[in-house]
Amino acid sequence: MFVLVNLKAYPCDPIEVATAAADVADDSGVRIAVAPQAAHLSTVAETGVETWAQHVSPNEHGSHTGSTLAEAVADAGAAGTMLNHSENRLKLADIDASLDAAERADLETIVCANNPDQIGAAAALGPDAVAVEPPELIGTGTPVSKADPDIVTGAVDAAARVDGDVDVLCGAGISTGEDLVSASDLGASGVLLASGVAKADDPRAALEDLVAPLN
Numbered sequence: 001m002f003v004l005v006n007l008k009a010y011p012c013d014p015i016e017v018a019t020a021a022a023d024v025a026d027d028s029g030v031r032i033a034v035a036p037q038a039a040h041l042s043t044v045a046e047t048g049v050e051t052w053a054q055h056v057s058p059n060e061h062g063s064h065t066g067s068t069l070a071e072a073v074a075d076a077g078a079a080g081t082m083l084n085h086s087e088n089r090l091k092l093a094d095i096d097a098s099l100d101a102a103e104r105a106d107l108e109t110i111v112c113a114n115n116p117d118q119i120g121a122a123a124a125l126g127p128d129a130v131a132v133e134p135p136e137l138i139g140t141g142t143p144v145s146k147a148d149p150d151i152v153t154g155a156v157d158a159a160a161r162v163d164g165d166v167d168v169l170c171g172a173g174i175s176t177g178e179d180l181v182s183a184s185d186l187g188a189s190g191v192l193l194a195s196g197v198a199k200a201d202d203p204r205a206a207l208e209d210l211v212a213p214l215n
């Protein structure tokens with residue numbers, strides 16, 4: 001299972017989370033990555049944790065003020081990028097161009113979507129993975145794998161119909177090892193989570209709890 005911890009714009013210490021994630025990944029053998037704010041990519045990558053961008057712009061180098069270029073996040077140490085998170089939705093053409101940008105910069109890609117129909121459309125654009133996250137469950141602590149398991153199995157089926165090579169992750173409300181196991185049982189190959197770690201009093205303990213059943 002791949003665990004991607006999205007720090008969003010939460011006021012957590014990205015280095016504390018990144019160091020804990022690197023240690024827990026080493027100890028457990030579970031692939032864990034952290035997606036901090038763009039301004040924190042370099043310092044997070046320096047901890048040795050697998051580092052992801054939360055977004056990259058669809059642009060190439062040029063007159064694009066305010067852009068976060070795929071090349072720049074790769075230079076800062078990112079191995080991959082999320083795209084089209086429900087808190088940062090993109091137009092279809094921009095998802096496509098951001099995927100091209102990520103490919104130029106050799107970044108792995110996950111395109112987020114709300115539901116199985118959108119997952120099928122996202123998979124058709126050729127990312128490495130898609131992630132289904134029902135917006136109404138994000139940040140609630142109610143795991144998608146329990147509240148809406150059909151959306152996970154529906155996403156797995158929808159992606160497989162379009163491109164069997166595209167991995168499917170799920171997210172929203174995931175915070176415990178039990179949630180991770182349920183997601184895996186439903187066919188997901190990873191989870192996206194945020195508040196369960198970024199807002200935890202002890203992010204290291206939260207990560208240890210999350211991966212415990214996998215060991």
Ligand SMILES: O=C(CO)COP(=O)(O)O
Nearest residue numbers: 138139172173193194195
């Ligand atoms: O949006 C998410 C991950 O990208 C999910 O957020 P929560 O884990 O806080 O529900």
